Structures are given as structure tokens and as C-alpha cells.
Amino acid sequence: MEVTAGWYLALGALLFVIGASGMLLRRNALVMFMSIELMLNAVNLTFVAIGRHVGDLNGQVAVFFVMVVAAAEVVVGLAIMIAVFRRRASASVDDLAMLKG
Amino acid sequence: MTEISYLAIGPIVALTLGVVALLLVEVTWKPRTVWLGVIAGASLLGGFVLAVVQWIKASDEPDIWFRGMLALDPFAAFGAVVLTVLGAVAILVAWPLILEQGRRAAEFMALVLLALTGMVLMAAAANFIMLFLALEVASISLYVLAGFNRGSAASNEASIKYFLLGSFASAVFLYGVALSYAATGSLTLHGTAKFLADNVLLDSAALLAGIGLLIVGLAFKVSAAPFHMWAPDVYQGAASGVSGFMTAGAKVAGFAALARITVTSYGPYLSDWAPAVGVIAALSVVVGTLLAIAQSDIKRMLAYSSVAHAGFILTGLVAGVDGVPYVWFYVVTYAFQVLGAFAVVSVVSGPAASKSSLTDYAGLAQRAPVLAGSLALLMFSMGGIPLTAGFLAKLYVFREAVDAGYLWLVVVGAVASVAGLFFYLRVIVLMYMNPQSEEAAATSPDIRVSDPVRVALTGVAVVTLAFGIVPAPLLDVVTNALPF
Amino acid sequence: MVDYIWIVIALPLAGAVFLHFFGSRLREPLPGVIATSTIGLGFIYALIATADFFAGTGEAETVHLFDWIAPLGANAELLWDPLSAIMTLTVTGVGALIHLYSIGYMHGDARYGRFFTYLNFFAASMLILVLADNFGLLFVGWELVGLSSYLLISFWFHKPSAAAAGKKAFVVNRIGDVGFLIGLMLILAEFSTLTYGTVLEEPARVITTGMATAITLMLVLGAAGKSAQIPLYFWLPDAMEGPTPVSALIHAATMVTAGVYMVARTAALFELASFSAAAVATIGAFTALFAASIALKQRDIKRVLAYSTISQLGYMFLAVGTGAYVAGIFHLFTHAFFKALLFLGSGSVIHAMGGEQDIAKMGGLRKIMPVTHFTMAVGWLAIIGIPPLAGFWSKDEILAIAFGEGGWFTFLWVIGLITALLTAVYMTRWMYLTFWGEARWEDGVHPHESPAVMTAPLLALAVGSAGLGLLNTPWPFKPALEHFLEPSFEAIKMAHIPSGSTPWILAAVSILTAAAGAWFAYRKYQGADAFDIAPVMPRRTGVWRWVGNAYYVDDIIGNLIVLPGKLVAAWTAFVLDSEIIDGSVRAVGGGVRRIGGWLRPIQTGFTRNYAAVTFAGVVGLLLWFVTRGVG
């Protein structure tokens, strides 16, 4: 069985859904953020696969930008989390429900 | 064609220089805050002037630079003009907040400028990855701004919610880019458009799914239902001084990007995406209105009302390229209104406050007539009362939607706008018709409106009234500000 | 002369306007004098204008004053023909006498000037009514006399009963007016105009008998309201709350005869609709009997006369319904005199008795008030129909014509005859208890004869009541009135007195009937003792209880119409309107807010829920797009 682009796309989709599920199911902010990273990487995989499939370099280049952005998100995200959870024992986002309604 | 145009990046460069200058000056000279403000102002002015030059120079031909990355068209130029002005007003509005920040003032303004940079780029991006980058630049700056008030639990909560959900939406957007790329093999907007014009897709599922995800990503930014859930919490949690900027900037940039990609790249698929946009519009209008009615905090109320307004603006978008000028008209006038409304909130409840209970506004007409008058005007405008920009904006988008065959959407919108009047009027009732009780009057602090805020409010009021009565100048501009 | 006939209206109108503004500043007799002279001058003017008709050379003329509601053909146009002339003469003539009388009667009243304002205004309104040349203007007069009636009945507004009576009169009249209005709608729909000239000239060429019946029945409803006929008669007894001159002028001599006038005026339509004509006659006959029976047991000096008026109006209805228009107008004319006389006389009595109106507490006034008594006796003989006084001629003509028509009308003649008997009974009772027998006055009452300003009109009216019957007798003159009125009824086929000896026999029968009734009543009340009022009290048993309480009609109306009406209105206002309709409105408003409240919990504050909703949106949108893409 040959591994075609379709498989990569399917894997990308699967990873994306897993990431999204993590976003919905996990309550630790860090883990949720990791889920988002997983989603971004799923997209990266998709980009590479498509770029390769259509023979277009842009798809592969895009990945680098996404990775940079992801890194920037990590920086800011972690900073925010530290600010928020500095005085808390847990990192659960469910504790943050002061604003609602 | 040469690949480099300094003019195309002019406003961005001006803003970025401002960011750098602010941070450098702060660490080297530690000047008084007002000088930092001057730097930010200069940067904004530079961006504005360059944007105007762009507008003048921009041709009616597609004019793409940096290997398909940036468009130099009236659309982008107009976006830059609006956003730089908006940024200036936002800084005026936030000035009391900035003064409170002490050493962090430069940081704050730098973040505002950085967010603006991203937003200007969103309007100008001609490549999906460029758009994604712009989106992230804007979003990340806004995540930080939302949590800028580190001592406030509400601000923290707003920040992390915004960050998590925003990143989630960005990922969805990016996946949409990937799917579109998969279907068309192009990452540039024009490449996509050309491909779709030249080829008939046998199976458009991937493309349409991509379009759907792209719409989701941007609908999230403009807080359209059902992707609006973050907005009330974030707008409430963030300091009042920045909530307005977050709302206004995100709306302008988000709709600019949405209009550009749907119209430029996916125009031929109008009949596929427009109904979906219509449903989102209707949902936003209804949900935003209904929930706004139930609020007792004016910031949340304004947040939900912004959801409703996102719906109204989307109503104009269902008409495709014909609706774009009116989407512009609506979003621009609304942006100034919401900025003004939050400005009043920041004066009444304090620039850093998260809560702003409606009861604080009782008898405001006596305590601060100028504030009350401005807010009343803005409320009427948002409610769509004639002789304000808000009325004409609604009229225009409704008309476009009717022309495009979306009568049902217009009926929903019209009825909802009446229901919406309920909460706009409630603010007015409180300000004008509920005299403050004696003891409340004794305890509540005097309201002093600082000069920058006064200038900003006056400007907003003038814009709201002027474009409500004489819309022609703005209309002439927006009808030319089409994406190519 | 005729071109300026509007002066007849303008004079009292000007008087009313003048007195309205300055009446309260003038010293006492002056407002009365002004008012009396305006109407007196009007009478003289009308008399001169009528001269041509007397001479038999006059022709009906219309006078266009100005356009009013031109699209309806309802303009300010006056019609001067014998019918309106005789009405004008009655109104101004009797009116002038009553005005004169009021100068004395209203002496000392705090709102002396205002009273004459109203009285003059009434005269002007009534003249508009009779002089109108179209149904629109007729309706104007019709309503304005209703207004004057309202104002004058509740003249002593501080008496709640007077205020209520005024309202009742106006409202009950309005019921009839609705019928009138509907009649006018039909007329306009059929004829496209309201002008008499078009409508009344050969209506058969435009409308069918059915339509004519519908129109006339509606008009009859209006006429019944104004002329206090069944079923709308019950406001008139209460109207006696007004000052007595008002009762005499409005509620006996003039306004209440408007219905008769209207039927006579629209004779052309009634001619086409024999059913309506018969209905008018029947209503008239039954009302005559019904009201006469009630009058038998009334104790209030004016209420007896009020029911008597209703009864006499019934005769007039009987007449015009039978087609005896001249007889109807004739009776209207004589009745105006003798009934005004009786009312003014009773006013004189009330005046003398210090406001007492209960005839059970009178008696023996004959000697103390000789002039009043004498004139009353004339009126009494006139109304019960003793020749040669006026009432005999006019009433007998009506009865004779009804008899002559045969069929159903013979039955009505029987009713009319019974009514004549009852009339004799109750009027004799009235005379007896008031003037004859022993005095039954309460302590502190010192009756006296009234001043000349009051007795002079009494005498004048007495002369009229006695002699005016000769106007339409077969001898010694020709039937002058019939001749006089002829131009107004040219095209109408009128019923006439049967020829031969029948009229003589009929006259004898009615004279005997009247005499029998009078004799019976005289005998019955002869025994009524001083201070013992038991015999004159209505007997509280059996049918007399019903009669004594006027058949409880007011109670029946109060309980079956007014009360349920109020309940329905209250239900509509406080349940249907504020709970159901406004409730739904509030429910919509509240519902929207409630839905907002219900939606709030969805916004839980939990980030993961937000993500879930967002994700659900993504899935929904993807489903939409993918299905479209695949399909």
C-alpha cells in the first residue's frame, strides 16, 4: 500500500480533530494550549502534504511562518498563564468563570 | 513589475517604527508620558499620511507587491486610514488609563500600535499566510492588552479566555487556508481567484469546507454568533480604556479581511457562502440583541450589542461585492461609535475598571451633561434612529441585502433592531429620567472628563451626526474602496 | 321677504350669542326682554313672510345661504313652504309667549341670563330644523334642539336628578339619531344627495318599495326618539326636571313634535312605504294608549302632563301614519297651544306652591288662583276634546280619518278612542286634585296668583286653545289649514275624513266618551278629603302597581340594558383591554426579555463551553458547506 497525499491529509485532519477535542475536554490551561499547538501542527502537516502533492513550494514555506507564529503564541500564552495562575494552586480554566452571563 | 513597493508597506513601517521607538525611548530616556504619547501620535500621523498617499496613488488595477503578499489598492489604503485614525482616537480615549500605567505606558502604546500594524496588514494582505500572520500580530497584541491590568482578576480571566479561544479560532482559520490551498493549489488571494475562474471544480467540498473555516476564523474575530462567546467576557474583563479599541479595531480589520477574501477569492462561490453568512448574520443579530437586553452591566451590554452589530454588518456582506462599500460604511461608523461608548464607560466607571453597572448611570445627565449627551447620541445611533450614522448604515446594508434577495434576513434585522432599542433606551432612561437618589449623589465621585477624552468624544459625536446627515463624503470614499 | 327668511333664525341666534357674553351682566328683566323680543320679532317676520300663503299666492321657495357640506348636498339652504311656515309660526308664536312667561317664572334665579341664552338658542335650533331644505341641515337642527334640551333639562345642574335627566334625554335621543343617521346613509346611497328637492320629488323613480320601507323605518326610529314614542319615550317624563317653561316649550309644544314634522316632511317616502306608514300609525296609537294609562296614576303635576304629551304625540303619529298629514300638523298646532298652556299653568301652580309638584298635596287652588284656574280649565276641555275647543277638532279629525281608512286602522281607531276616554279621566283627575276639592297643602305653603307677566301668556294661549280649532273645521270656514298646507303636499295622496254622516256619528261617539271619562273621574275624586290623600295615592295592588310605577320600564331598562352594558364595558376595559390585549403586548415585551434571561446561562463563563459552542458552529458550518460541495 502506497502512502499517498490523501493519507497525510487524513492524518492531518485526525490530528486537528484530536487537538480540537483536547481543547474541549481538558481543563488544564497548559494542556489546552498544547492541544492548540497540536492543531497548528496538524495544519502544518497538511500544508506540507499539499505543497508536496501539487509541487508548490509555498505550502512548505508556509509551515515556517506557522511555526514562528506558534512560538510567538507560546511566549505570550505562557506569560498570560503565569500572570493568571501565579496566585493559584491549579491551572484549571474551570476556576476562571467569574465573567459570565 | 518590481516586487518591492515602499509605499505598500508605508503605514506598516510607520507604525512599526513607532513601536520600536516607544520601547527604545522608554528604556533609554524615560521621558514623561506625554512625550511617549507624542511619539505614538507621530507614528500614527505618519501611518495616516502614508495611507492617504496610498489612497491617492492607488490605481484601479490590481497592484500586488512582495510576490503576491501585499495589495496596494484603495481597499487597503482606506483600511489603513480608518485604522490609524481609530488608533489615535483609541489612545486619546485610553489616555487616563495610560497615565495610570506609569512605567508601562510605553509598553501599552506600543501594543496598541502593534495591534494596529496587524490590523492594517489584515486589510492589505493578498496572501493567506500573510493574512494569518497579520491576524496573529493583531490578536496576540490584543491578548496582552486584554490582560494588561495585571492586578485585576477579571482582566486576567479575560486575557486567558481570549488567548485560548483566539488561538483556537486561529488554528481553525489556518486549517481553512490549508483546505483552500488543497483545492486550488494557491495561497495567494488572486491566485485562488484565477484558479477558480479558470477551472470548474468537480468536487468543491474541500474548497467550500475551507471557505467555511476561513469564515469561522474571521467571524470569531468580529464576534459573530455563534463564535462570539468570548466577546462579552473579554470586553468586560479588559480595562474600559481598551475594550473600545479591541472591539472597534477587531471589527474593522476583521471585516476588511472577510470582505477581501470572500469577494476577491471566492466571489464565484457567492451563492454558496452567502447563505451561510446570512445565517450567521441572523443568529448574531438575534442572539446579540436578546442577550444584550438581559444585561445589567453596560460593558457586557455593549459587547452583546457588538455581536448584534456584527450581524448587521454581515447582512451587507451577503450581497457580495455590491455590499462591500456599505459594509465599510457600517463598520467604520460603528467602530467610532463603540469607541465613544466605551470612552464614556471608562470615564464613568474609571479607565481600569472591569465592571460598569448600569445603575451607575442614573442621573448622569445632571452630573455630566456632555458625557450623557454623547452617550445618548451614540445609543440612538446604535439603535438606528435616523439622522445618525447608525440609521443610514442599517438602511444601506438592508437595502443591499434586499437587492440580493435576503428579505428574510432584513426582516429579522429590522425587528431585532427594534428590540435592540430597548436596551439603548434603557441607558438613556437611566441617564435622563432616573434622577440619582440623594445619598447616591453624595457618595458618587465627581465626574471629570479629561481633555483627550473630551476631544475624542467630540470627534466621535461629530462623525456620528455628520455621516448621519451628510453621508456623501464617506460614501464617495467607500464606494471606491473596493478590493481587487 | 322670503330671501331673508334666515333672519328668523338669526334673530334668536344673535340673542343667544349676545346673552351668552353679556347676559350675566344685565339686570334682571333685561335678558328676558331681549330674548323675548328676538323671537317675537321673528314671529312677526315669519307672519309677514307667510302672507302670500295665506293669500294662496305663495310658492315654495328655497334660499341658498352658503355651501356647507357640498359633497353630500347638505348645504345651508332654507325651504320656505306652507309646512315650514306653520311650524315656524308655531315655534316663534308659542315660543314668544313662553319666553315672556319665563321672565316672571325665572325671577330671582342666579343664572337668569343663561336661561334665556339657552332658550333663544333652542328657538334658533328649532327654526333650523323646520326651515332646512335638506336632510343634513334638518339633522343639524335635530341635534341642536337635543343639545338645547340637554342644557335646559339640566339647567339646575346642582340637582343630580336634573343632570341625570338631561343626559338621559340626550342619550336616548341619540339612539333614535343613530336610526336617523342610518336612514340618511341609505338616502345618500340611493339618491346621491340629501336635498329634499331631489329626494322627495317622485322618489319612486329611484328607489323600490323595499328601500323606501328601510329608509322610512330608520327615520321613524329617529322620530320616535325625538317625539318620545315607543320604544324611546322614557326620557320625556324625566325631562320634567327642567324649569317648567322648558317643559312647555321644548317638551310639549315644539321640539317633541319634530318627529311628526319629519314624517310629514318626508311624506313622499312614506307614501311609497305603506308598511312604514302603518308602523308609524301603530306606534302612535299604542304609545297614546300606553302613556295615557300611566298618566292615570302619576302624582307629579308635570309628570301627568309629560305622559299626556307622549300620548298626544301618539295621536299625531297615528295621524301622519294614516296619511292624514294635515290632521297631524293640525293636532301638532293645537296641541302646542293647549299643552303649552297646561304646562305654563302647572308652572304657575308650582310657582305658587313654593316648588311643590305633588298633586296629592294640592287641591282647592281654584279660588286662590282664579286666572290660572280659568285658563287651565280651557286647556283641560281642549285636551279632552270638548267642542268647540281646539283639541276636539284636531283629535277628532285624526280619529275620523283612521276610522275611514278601515282595516287595521279601524283597530287603531278603537285604541285612539280608548285613549280619549283615559285622557278625559286623567286630565279630570289632574284638574280635580289640583284646583278643586279641599286644600291638602303642607304646612308653610301660601299659594298666590302669579304675576301678570305669567298670566298674560296663559290667557293668550287659552284663547288659542279655545279658538284655533276653527282653522280647519268644515264650517264656518272652509278647511283653511288644509288649503293652506296644500302646496306642501301637492304630490301626496292624503287620507281624508270620510264623507257623509259618518264624521258626525264619530264626533258624537268621542264627545260622549270624553264626557263619560270626565264624569267618572270627577265622581271618583269628589270624595277626596282634605289632608287625607289616601284616595289619590296610586293603589299598590295588582295592575295598578304596574301602572303607578310606569310599568317599571325604567327599572327594566336599567337592569336589562344599562347595567349589562356597563358590565360589558367594564369587562372590555379591565379584562379584555388591560389583561388580554395589553397583556399580550406586555407579554411580547416581557417574553423577549425573558428569552434573553434564559439565554444567559448558556454563557457559563467556562472557557471549554465557549470552545464547544464555537466548535459546534464550526461543525454546523462545515456540514452546510460540505453538503453543498458534494451535492
Place this chain on the structure above:
Amino acid sequence: MDLNILSLLIWLPVAGAAVVIGLPRRRPELVVPIAFALSVLTLGLAGFLVVDFDSADAGFQFVEKAAIWSDLGIDYHLGVDGISVFLVALTAFLFPIGIVASVHIEHRRKEFMATLLLLEGALIGVFLSLDLILFFVFFEVLLVPMYFLIGLWGGERRLEAALKFFLYTALGSAFLLVGIIFLSAQANDQFGSPTFNYLELLDLDISRTAQYWLFGAFGIAFAIKVPLFPFHTWLPDAHTEAPTAGSVVLAGVLLKMGTYGFLRFNLNLFPEATVQLAGFLAALAVVGIIYGAAVAIVQPDLKRLVAYSSVSHLGFVVLGIFALTSQGLSGGVIQMVNHGLTTGALFLLVGMIYERRHTRDISAYGGLQKVMPWFAGFFLFTAFASAGLPGLNGFVGEFLILLGSYTRHPALTIIAAFGVLLAAVYLLWAYERVFTGEPDKEENRALTDIGLREVSILVPMVALIIALGVYPKPVLERIEPAVERVLDRLEERTDFESPLRIDDIADEEVNR
């Protein structure tokens, strides 16, 4: 015409509002005279307009046109015809009276007067607009001053009433706006360019189905404004809570926007739907006539009573309009003016007594005729005018309406005629309870009769009430051509034939 009189009529009061607002705080005594002078000046202009109006011309006169929002084909387009000219005059007439009736207002007097003047400008604008969007703008924008008028200077439950008024009417306008937009979209399809020009839209071919929908959309807005049963419940609240001047203007002019809208737009733009739905509208009107009167009978509150009487009277107007006969339409138009005068006067009177006793409860009064004879006289006079007494203005309208409607809606009109009866019941019963009998309550005995100021505002109204009742010709002859034009249009566009056409009658007369 060099003088843009119509624009002046609209903008003079608006400019006046600005002037009044700009008066220095320390000169409060200037406010009323200046506001009054401005409103009288406007009245003078309106009077000039009526006199200068050419009654032979059935079309629009004094037309002004300038493109304002040209991209959508929205014009600043004004004109006046026989239907609107008297509504403008009525508006201009009622405002000076409202101002004089409000001199006692101390609370934010400047703002009050400015609000009134703004309202006046907007109201006149409604009646003069020949562009649908311009009409809508005036129609909607005047909610704001009215809202403040009720909400700031109203009675105890003013907030609720103001909100209900605003939202209810705004809901109607929402449908109106959608309808207008839809109409212009049709115009865009047919003419190739967008337009909201009323005169151009008249040439539009609208399918029957679309006509129904549009009739509905316009109709709801106007029905709420009139208010037509069952959309009337905002009215008693608004009327009752509004300050006197507010009630006068609300009843006098604001409600007429609804009936005017029906007449101007529904009848002309959607002829087929009009012919089909006339019966339905007339039925609603008649229900309103009886219903409003029945509810008025038992109202314990004098102002609410008058408010419900408005429901009843406006029912007559609507009935007349949907009679689709020349008489009915003329009656409808003139009755709008009449109702403005009589009900306006009634509200003034109720306001006067309220100022003295601070209650509107009928049961709190009794025997007032003795202590306030002048007041009682004016009240009774106005009550009779309202009850449609011939010789006074109310009758002319009702008579034309009833007689004109019968041919088309016989059964309904017969029912409507009973409204005349009920009007007498509720007005006279109220009069009886308030004014007759002895003044047995202590508070009532000390009441002072109305003074010179109050008399001087009532006298012009009384004079007009009589004048219009006795000599309505100048009004009728100006209305008639415009009304005939509406009917011509209906007959031309549909197979409908109006009965009782004046021309036909005249022909008949000639033939005879």
C-alpha cells in the same frame, strides 16, 4: 416661488429649538416668549401656505427637490397637496397653544421648549415629505423628542409609558422600513436606478402578491400609529403620562401620521391590495370605534377616557379612508383635523384641572360647574364637539365618513353609527360626574376658575371648532381635488369603481 416655504416650515422650528437651547441659563424668562414667537411665526407661514394654496390643483404644490443621499436615489423632496396642507396647518396651530399651556413647567424649561419645537419641525416634515426615506426619517426621528417629552416631563408611570410608546411604534416603523426598501428594490429592477421618490414609485408595477405584503408592512406601521385596534394599547399609557402639551400634540398630530400614511402611501402605492383589503381595515376601524368608546365609558381616569375616545375617533377616520369614496376620504381628512382640535382641546382642559388638583380621577371631582363655570362651559362645548354635534367641526367629518362609507361597507357603517351614540354616553357621563351636582368635596370648593392665559388658548380652538363646523367649505374644496385624484388612481389601476363620485353625481344632475 422663490421662497422655499415648505423648507422654512420644517426648519424654522428646528432652528428655533437650537436658538432656545442656546439661550443663556440666567435669562429663563426669555425662553417661553422666544419659543412662542417662533411657533407663531411658523403658524403664520402655515397660514400663508393655506391661503396661497391653489385649490384647483390636485397635484403637489410648492414642490422643492434636491438630491441629498443621491447614491440611493434619496431626495430632499417636499410638496404639499390638499391632504397634507391642513395637517401642516393643524400642526402649526397646535404648537403655540401647547407652548402657552406649558409655561408653568419649571423643570428644564429650555429643554422642554426646544423639544417641542424639534417635534414640530419633524411633524411638519412628515406631512411634507415626498421621498419615502425622507418621510421615514421624519417619522422615526420624531419619536425621540416625543420620547423625551413623555419620559422627562410626564406623570408617575412615565418611564414605562415612554418606553412602550417608543418600542411599539418603532416596531411598526421597522416593517415600514423593510417595505420601503423592498419597494425601492422593485424600482431598481424596473427603472434601472434606485429611487425612493414617491411620485416615481407611483408608476411602479407591483405584483398582486407583493402588493399584499407591502400593504401589510406599511399598514402595520400606520396601524400602530393610528392606533388601530388591536394595536392601540400604547396610546392610553402614552397619553395619560405625557405632559399636557405632549398629549395635545400626540393626539392632535402624531396619530394623524398613521392615517395620513394609509391615505398617502397604502392607497396610492398598492391600489389592488387596497381594494381587496379595504373591508378588513374598515372592520378593524369599526371594532376600534365601538371598542374604544365602550372602554372609554368605564375609565375612572379622565385622561385615559379622552385617550380611548381617540381610539374611537381615529376609527372613524380609518373607516372613511377605506370607504374609498370621495365623501369618505374627504371626511377622513377633515376628521383628522377635527380630531386634532377637539381632542387637543380636551387634553388641554384635562391638563388645566390636573394642574389644580393633581389628580385625573373622575371620582375625585363633582360639582365643578359651580366653582368653575367657565371651565365647565369650555369642557362641555368641547365634549359636544367631540361627540359630533352638528354645527361643530366633529360632525362634518363624521357625517361625511358615515354617509360616504355606507355604500361600500353597509353593515360596518351601521355599526359605526352607534359609535356616535356611545360618544355621547361616555362624554356626558363623565361630564355629569365631574361637573354636576353640588361640590361636596372640600378640595374642589376652593378651586379657581380658569384665568386669562387659559381662556386665551382655548378661544382660538373654540373659534376654529365652530368655524370648521359651520363653514367647512374652504377646507373641503381644497381637500376634494386631492381626494378625487386618489380615487382616479384607484379606478385606473384596478377594476374598482368608487360609488358616489362627485363628477358622476354632477353628470347625473345634468342628465336629469
